[in-house]
Amino acid sequence: MNWLKENTDALQALGAILTVVFAIVALAAIKLQIDASDQLQKEQSARDMYREHLSLAIQNPTLAYANYCDLGTEKERLTYEAYIEHFLYTAEQLAALGAHWQHTIRSYLEAHQSYVCSRTTWDDYPADLTALITQVRAAQCRAARVCAAD
Numbered sequence: 001m002n003w004l005k006e007n008t009d010a011l012q013a014l015g016a017i018l019t020v021v022f023a024i025v026a027l028a029a030i031k032l033q034i035d036a037s038d039q040l041q042k043e044q045s046a047r048d049m050y051r052e053h054l055s056l057a058i059q060n061p062t063l064a065y066a067n068y069c070d071l072g073t074e075k076e077r078l079t080y081e082a083y084i085e086h087f088l089y090t091a092e093q094l095a096a097l098g099a100h101w102q103h104t105i106r107s108y109l110e111a112h113q114s115y116v117c118s119r120t121t122w123d124d125y126p127a128d129l130t131a132l133i134t135q136v137r138a139a140q141c142r143a144a145r146v147c148a149a150d
Contacts, residue, residue: 046090049094052090053087063079063080066112068112068118069145081115084115087112088125091129095126095128095132096126106132106136109132110136113136113144114144114146116140117137117144117145118147122134
């Protein structure tokens with residue numbers, strides 16, 4: 001008991017230091033948990049968007065397998081462009097998740113090469129998606145059928 005009385009000030013200082021250390025650790029853990037939760041939410045949202053796009057493709061197979069240059073009317077072209085824009089918005093979300101989605105995005109862009117190669121401006125997309133589009137254009141556009149777009 002005497003020892004406690006003699007070391008009260010040191011024990012109080014140690015208690016204060018430990019309180020601060022535990023508070024800092026708790027704040028760091030909270031930050032990590034919030035970041036992990038945010039990442040999971042982004043991944044789930046992107047997967048939901050991709051699932052929605054696949055559903056749209058199933059409901060509209062003529063859009064999913066259309067050749068842009070073969071579309072005859074303005075309405076068909078506008079509908080197809082909206083469909084592709086829907087995919088590109090979905091691709092933005094997927095590309096932000098990491099490289100494991102690049103193959104999926106690239107193969108989809110290759111399947112719609114007549115539009116990808118016909119369109120000349122891609123400035124309004126993020127750099128990671130624009131890089132994929134540029135790769136597809138470099139690999140596919142020499143052999144692709146190109147028509148007026150933009």
